[in-house]
Amino acid sequence: MNRIRPSSALQAAVLLCFLLIGAVGCALFSEKKFEPGGAYASTDTSAAMPELYAMDSGFDLTYEAVDLVFKYEKDNRMALWAVSPRIKHGVDKLRVQASQVWLDYAVARQAYLSTPIPANLSALKVAVVKLQQINTALISVITTKGGS
Amino acid sequence: MNAIAIMGLINSALAASPDVVRLAAKFKDFIDAMFSAGVISKDDQDKLHAAVDERCAARLRGELLPHWQVEPDPTTPV
Numbered sequence: 001m002n003r004i005r006p007s008s009a010l011q012a013a014v015l016l017c018f019l020l021i022g023a024v025g026c027a028l029f030s031e032k033k034f035e036p037g038g039a040y041a042s043t044d045t046s047a048a049m050p051e052l053y054a055m056d057s058g059f060d061l062t063y064e065a066v067d068l069v070f071k072y073e074k075d076n077r078m079a080l081w082a083v084s085p086r087i088k089h090g091v092d093k094l095r096v097q098a099s100q101v102w103l104d105y106a107v108a109r110q111a112y113l114s115t116p117i118p119a120n121l122s123a124l125k126v127a128v129v130k131l132q133q134i135n136t137a138l139i140s141v142i143t144t145k146g147g148s
Numbered sequence: 149m150n151a152i153a154i155m156g157l158i159n160s161a162l163a164a165s166p167d168v169v170r171l172a173a174k175f176k177d178f179i180d181a182m183f184s185a186g187v188i189s190k191d192d193q194d195k196l197h198a199a200v201d202e203r204c205a206a207r208l209r210g211e212l213l214p215h216w217q218v219e220p221d222p223t224t225p226v
Contacts, residue, residue, distance in 0.1 A: 038193030053188065056200045063203065064174055067213070068167050074215040081222050092218045099207075099216055106204035 052112060055124040059105055062131045066098050069138040086146025094134050094141065101130045 034041035034048050042048040073091045080087045108123035
């Protein structure tokens with residue numbers, strides 16, 4: 001088997017990452033009520049934004065998971081390089097993709113905040129799903145030494 | 149894998165723990181919010197909105213954290 005034994009901290013992170021994929025999926029379809037006065041609550045001039053709340057919470061959580069793996073690789077670069085240079089190369093490839101998805105999300109969010117219509121929401125959904133896929137790919141890179 | 153690499157990974161397990169704890173806490177908050185009485189508090193809404201706002205604004209300014217940047221490969225022999 002071409003697998004390394006990840007640290008217990010990383011194993012916990014992997015477990016959390018898989019759980020969050022399910023949780024984010026649930027959040028996208030769950031009904032929410034917002035305490036008045038909050039950033040996503042309705043006001044005198046605008047409706048509540050449960051869809052944006054679902055997107056933002058999904059993005060925020062997935063971003064944290066991706067950020068954790070990038071930080072782990074950078075903090076332990078020499079040790080992981082000794083295991084296999086393919087780990088850094090695989091993570092670097094995903095760094096480029098994740099940076100682009102983060103930018104896509106920021107642009108789409110700006111558009112949705114200025115015009116909150118379903119068409120502008122779909123770009124946010126696409127970005128969150130892509131970031132989740134990157135997160136899954138990152139875990140795979142770490143646990144398979146950069147490639148299966 | 150050589151001994152130095154193994155030692156490095158053991159140290160990294162300890163070093164990564166606070167980050168994992170932070171992620172776990174965030175995950176718990178997320179689950180709590182999802183299965184709470186269905187009301188998201190003003191404080192929670194504002195906190196999330198501000199955090200995502202800040203992150204998006206930073207990216208639109210072209211900022212990237214150091215560990216998100218692609219750096220040259222290490223040159224030290226393995």
